[in-house]
């Protein structure tokens with residue numbers, strides 16, 4: 001594939017993508033493709049060259065925040081993809097995972113796709129394993145609510161890598177909450193996310209993968225107030 005293709009050109013020339021699209025008449029994807037090839041492409045190019053995400057340690061009121069500051073145009077593009085094009089909602093309602101992956105392929109830009117993908121994997125964990133108290137976060141992550149939330153997953157630990165059964169982070173009940181102790185390794189989107197799913201082993205739980213629990217953690221004050 002030649003360099004400097006726009007996403008629109010890529011959809012026309014890429015043989016693997018044509019293969020993927022068999023069975024689709026294209027109508028479900030053409031609007032996303034159009035947006036990806038024009039507005040989104042322009043914003044991604046601008047973000048790459050002029051306005052890269054910035055790590056902010058302190059808020060203007062002097063609190064330690066450690067958040068990632070996104071260019072407002074990048075945030076607007078993400079809102080459009082989630083709330084208008086319903087990219088992250090498709091697997092749970094009107095569409096399927098195939099359609100979701102086609103959308104991500106069309107979007108192309110790794111920075112935008114990463115935020116969408118880890119948000120969707122957070123949504124999936126909540127959808128599949130969440131209890132009532134965590135399922136109420138789902139609409140915020142998949143664009144079914146006016147307020148958009150982003151997600152992240154803290155699964156990997158250095159001693160196990162992809163083997164989650166080797167996780168050591170411990171969860172201890174403390175009143176109505178769980179307290180986590182230990183060290184995680186890698187968490188894409190941590191600086192942007194409102195919620196994170198964390199794997200941990202409840203004290204006394206079995207060894208290996210069967211003893212791992214999923215916990216949902218709100219990462220910033222906004223999450224506690226807006227999504228309560």
Ligand SMILES: Cc1cc2nc3c(=O)[nH]c(=O)nc-3n(C[C@H](O)[C@H](O)[C@H](O)COP(=O)(O)OP(=O)(O)OC[C@H]3O[C@@H](n4cnc5c(N)ncnc54)[C@H](O)[C@@H]3O)c2cc1C
Nearest residue numbers: 118152153154155156158160161162163185186187188189
């Ligand atoms: C940019 C980036 C972002 C990431 N974001 C996240 C995130 O958001 N959340 C998160 O939880 N983690 C994240 N990770 C961690 C990522 O999921 C791990 O890197 C991944 O699980 C692999 O772990 P590892 O690198 O320790 O490799 P390992 O799992 O230790 O694998 C090392 C090597 O052993 C091989 N191997 C592994 N298992 C087997 C097996 N059973 N049989 C044979 N060979 C095997 C692998 O193929 C590989 O070559 C991120 C990593 C990167 C690089």
